[in-house]
Amino acid sequence: MVSVDQIAPLTAAAAAIETQLRRFFPASQFGFGFVPETADAAVWRDLTRRTPFLGLGWAGLAPDRQSGRDLAGACNWSLMLVTKHTDMTKRYLGDNTTPALLTMVWIACLALHGHGLKTQDGLPLGTIAVNSAGNAAAAGWGEGQMGLATVEFATPLPTPGDAYTGAIPDFLTLGVTWDFPSLAAGTDTFERPA
Template identity: 35%
Template sequence: MELERAPIRNMEPAIIDRLRLAFPAKTFTIERVPQTMTIKEFERISRLSPFIGIAWTGMRPDAASGRILKGKMLWRLVIVYKASSTLEARFKGDTRGLGLDAMIDVSVALLQGAEIPGIGFASVTLANSIIADGWSDDNIVIAQVDFDVTFSSPIGNLELKTLEDFLALGITWAIPDDAAAATDELTIPAEE
């Protein structure tokens, strides 16, 4: 199975490259994060402020896809900013000009209509302020920016052509109509 041209695999680095146009690595941490973080995960990233997390949140296939899967990949930026001075500095910026408001405005401007090379275009679908359940720190503010990226992915790109290609996947299937598999799972062994 060939994953070199798989959509998610190719979108993430392109999204990071796009964000790096305005969020340089020496100041901003950008990492892949889960859509919903545990307190322990959030505790770690809160120390990396200013922080931008990139989460894949799903896929919305086009009903008319046919043999070429097309649709929208759903992504989310989780923006975390910590200011040690005033309440207003968290939003409007500190002595370096950094603040949550600017980080949201800039990320939205970077993503809206952006071309993800070789894949499609991004569209911002939502931006809002959020809280981390169970977390309390007066100096931290959090926001999320949701966006989608249009894509098309010919299934042929995976190069699954022969029975041997599928057998090599080692997938376990539950087959309820098969009497032998009704109480058990059928396992297709992986090639060695």
């Protein structure tokens, strides 16, 4: 039986990224959440109720035009790092009440860049590449006390076929079962055209 990690690499990558970040930013000291693409001030206020905060945003998928029939390419992510302090300098350089935003950015880059991700089943998802890091605008989000930076990075998108090496007949027919306790379960099966 194939796990969801093998056929849903975006879900597996998000979980693996969070696990990697938690090694350097422990839950006891840093909030963590997923950030929607369009977060207004109210959503952002809810997300950053606890700071320092790390927010993972999925920025999109960039398919490789040379991948043929397999969907392969890069999955792009944004990591938002947030600190709050009444003193602007201390937002960036830290003190005994809040970590330095600049240090958080550096540690996040070190934690991500070059790190090989694996699914919970141990299947490789590829290596993270940090593309950029920088200051971000937080106007109107945090009453002027928020320091915000982003780290932009990418993970390779392994194709479902990568999980089926040596089992091509199994790959040609995929069965999907959605299990939501509040909804009736259903199964859809399709055959991939030859």
